[in-house]
Amino acid sequence: RDKIAKLANIITALRSGTFARYLFSYIALLLIPISVFTFIIYNYYINYFTKSIISQDMEHTKKVMNNVDQEIESLYGNVMQMYSDSIFKTNYQTEHPSGFYDIRSRLKSVEASNKFIDQILFYDENLGRIYTSNAIYTFDDFYKYGSTYENYTKEEFRRVLNSIGRKYKWIPQQSVYYNKTMNSSITYIVPMNWSSINTYSMILYHINADHLNDLIGGGRSHAGDVLITTDNDLILFHSGKNLSPEIAGLLIKRAHKKDHIAAIIKSKKYLVSCVPSDSTGLTYYSITLMDVALSEVRRLTMIFLSGTLFIILISMFAIKVFMHFNYDPVRQLSGIAKSVFPASSGDRDDILVAQNALIHLSDDNAKAEKEKHELMQEKLLLRLLSGGMENIEAFNALGAKVGLSFTGTCFCVMIFRSDSGCQEGK
Numbered sequence: 001r002d003k004i005a006k007l008a009n010i011i012t013a014l015r016s017g018t019f020a021r022y023l024f025s026y027i028a029l030l031l032i033p034i035s036v037f038t039f040i041i042y043n044y045y046i047n048y049f050t051k052s053i054i055s056q057d058m059e060h061t062k063k064v065m066n067n068v069d070q071e072i073e074s075l076y077g078n079v080m081q082m083y084s085d086s087i088f089k090t091n092y093q094t095e096h097p098s099g100f101y102d103i104r105s106r107l108k109s110v111e112a113s114n115k116f117i118d119q120i121l122f123y124d125e126n127l128g129r130i131y132t133s134n135a136i137y138t139f140d141d142f143y144k145y146g147s148t149y150e151n152y153t154k155e156e157f158r159r160v161l162n163s164i165g166r167k168y169k170w171i172p173q174q175s176v177y178y179n180k181t182m183n184s185s186i187t188y189i190v191p192m193n194w195s196s197i198n199t200y201s202m203i204l205y206h207i208n209a210d211h212l213n214d215l216i217g218g219g220r221s222h223a224g225d226v227l228i229t230t231d232n233d234l235i236l237f238h239s240g241k242n243l244s245p246e247i248a249g250l251l252i253k254r255a256h257k258k259d260h261i262a263a264i265i266k267s268k269k270y271l272v273s274c275v276p277s278d279s280t281g282l283t284y285y286s287i288t289l290m291d292v293a294l295s296e297v298r299r300l301t302m303i304f305l306s307g308t309l310f311i312i313l314i315s316m317f318a319i320k321v322f323m324h325f326n327y328d329p330v331r332q333l334s335g336i337a338k339s340v341f342p343a344s345s346g347d348r349d350d351i352l353v354a355q356n357a358l359i360h361l362s363d364d365n366a367k368a369e370k371e372k373h374e375l376m377q378e379k380l381l382l383r384l385l386s387g388g389m390e391n392i393e394a395f396n397a398l399g400a401k402v403g404l405s406f407t408g409t410c411f412c413v414m415i416f417r418s419d420s421g422c423q424e425g426k
Helices: 002-083 086-093 097-113 139-146 154-167 209-216 245-254 295-326 329-340 350-385 392-399
Strands: 117-124 129-131 136-138 176-178 187-192 201-207 225-229 235-238 260-265 268-276 283-289 416-419 422-425
Touching (some): 002 209, 002 225, 002 283, 002 295, 097 129, 136 139, 225 245, 235 245, 245 260, 245 283, 350 392
Antiparallel strands (some): 117 129, 117 201, 129 136, 187 201, 225 235, 225 283, 260 268, 268 283
16 A cells, blocks of 8 residues: 555656646746737837827817916906006005005905906005005015015015016016916016006916916826916926926927927936917926826736736646646546456545555566466477577576576486377387
8 A cells, every 4th residue: 555655646746747847838828929919018008098198188288278268368358457447547546545445446356256366466666555455555564464475585576576567568468477486376467557657557466376276177197297388488387296397497498389299308208298379378288207107008017917917827726626637647547447357346445446456467467477487488498309409508598587507418308299189208
């Protein structure tokens, strides 16, 4: 039984080697087409998503342009209305409280009618006043109590207002946008020159950044940045934080007046879409980092490879189970033994059946070997007696293989032949 168990272990080891060869062949045959297919799919996804991203960016940028332009045009309407309003032509020059109240009320009503506007300032440099919907300030008091312009210093703000007031006359196309930093709200400045004397005033619209972000919107499959610029590439608004001001400026210069480009800066690839506005003179850009955009490709590739690995593991398990039931040497040997020796067919112990079969086969082999040995001895002796040997040394050379040899040179031989029931002796 121990020998049979050892034999079973040897066969099991061989079976394991066969399993390994089957598994390796299966994986090789599976991985080669999968690798080729993955390469093709990956490149297809890259090309497909690149085109899709460009298309999405163009459509989204046009949508942003339409939304913001509508608000800007509405703001133009408010500007024209305020320019034609006699309250702003006369009351700001009076010291009477009722005039101040009328201006504040009108500013408050305009702010309430347009959610795009965060705050309106009516500024007159000659009188040194800043009118808001809440109060009237001197320039110094405005920065102490009423300013919402945290991104601008007082000196810088005064310098910007004074330079714009002296440079521009009231023409809608010459209205000025100002923004110190990309992530702050846009300040839309409209010079007003009502007086015939050498004085000037202006209206400032502090645009609501949250509402602007709402207009730009999200919901896209990738995290692209939207930028709004003037005709001289001054960045007014930047909706994201994926780009530094330097990189954004370089990309805008490269994409100026082009529908879309792909640019590489500092080993990173960017897709830039550009849509200029004919009505407001602003230009809208959508900039997407390629690595961020192709995250969907990597996600789909990981899903595909995970599925492939799952298939391989399931296949390994299936091969293992299949070989367990269809490649069991001991069970197969037992089945053969039962077919050769029907007497053992009732025994359910496969190892015992195989053991008995081997014992039977071993005994039969030993008996057959003995009979073969005796037959070879007889044939050798008959050859010697019939004169088929040259001498006794040749006989001994052949007889050594079957245990026959003669040392003497004289011997007596008697041959009996049976013929028709009679015996004749010589």
